[in-house]
């Protein structure tokens with residue numbers, strides 16, 4: 001396959017979706033791991049230190065550029081594929097086989113992806129802009145905090161508390177984002193492996209089982225973060 005066909009042929013496009021999808025899945029593993037430090041119940045010290053480490057090393061900053069590029073490619077290719085599929089099958093399926101033909105979430109990847117995109121816009125506004133750009137017009141300004149080394153770092157934990165505590169609507173929107181992510185991953189995880197060429201049935205069964213576990217555990221852990229803060233399980 002030529003390089004240009006990666007972006008023009010339908011197999012190439014699926015491959016880009018699969019590769020960027022797997023890259024984003026690996027990001028989710030790191031993200032959920034770092035964020036889980038909020039449950040150390042130490043006033044956010046472990047979480048703030050881990051988040052500071054992730055934001056301060058040059059390697060991670062370079063990976064961050066790759067991450068945004070990965071999201072961008074995945075979203076653009078996803079929209080193109082969705083648009084082409086709709087055009088090919090002419091607005092709606094002629095005969096609706098319901099879940100006998102395919103699962104509803106595999107037919108709704110475009111919709112679920114769009115919900116995740118809306119979630120991400122809100123999410124980047126809440127956390128990434130204040131931590132990297134200093135916030136928008138003074139809103140969400142991050143307070144510094146210092147631990148034994150005396151060096152001041154961003155208090156992202158306090159930012160999380162201010163976003164989620166006493167803010168039921170935001171917590172509900174985050175939970176909806178996490179549910180969309182769970183369904184998107186339920187199809188996307190195993191589909192990514194198929195798209196990059198895994199055809200062996202035995203391995204596909206294993207990948208499917210891991211995918212189901214991942215799609216439940218990771219979004220559930222994410223959803224429990226705003227819920228824990230809203231219910232003051234962590235303060």
Ligand code: HEM
Pocket residue numbers: 031035051052054055064067116120123127128131132156160174178181222223225226
């Ligand atoms: C629902 C619970 C979640 C919480 C509490 C949370 C919290 C955070 C925080 C505090 C940051 C800023 C990190 C920093 O600047 O060092 C961040 C960044 C980010 N989050 Fe989340 N997150 C959650 C879920 C998600 C999900 C489900 C996704 C993806 C689908 C996601 C994608 C991102 C991205 C792309 C960034 C910017 C990455 C970067 O800083 O390099 N987050 N999140």
